[in-house]
Amino acid sequence: MMTSIRTTKQLGDALRAARKQLSLTQPQLALAAGVGVRFIVDLEAGKPTLRLENVMRVIDVLGGTLQIIDLPSDTSKNFSRGK
Structure with missing residues (x-):
């Protein structure tokens, strides 16, 4: 199932739902992903300052993947570097 995520709260809600669906x-989940329980609590609450590497580990343990869609392929046309 594909879920559109635009906020950290939506991400937390989606990951909580997946965890519960898997009866974890x-x-x-924290043990399986190699993170602390506090991290899982914060992630599910939508805390915006969590370490991306650990978020990716949780997504992987839950059987998900992260896809980024609709980004321009050449960002150098949209942003000036070094200015």
Whole structure:
């Protein structure tokens, strides 16, 4: 299933729903992903300052992937570098 995510809160909600669908507790998910339970709590709450590497590990453990769509392929046309 594809879910459009635009906020950290939406990401947290989607990951919580996936965890519950898999009948995992927060401690079980934390152990499987190699993160602390506090990280899972913060992630599911939509905390915006979490480490991306750990977020990716949680997504992987839940069986998901991260896809980025609709970005321009050549960002140098849209932004000036070094200015």
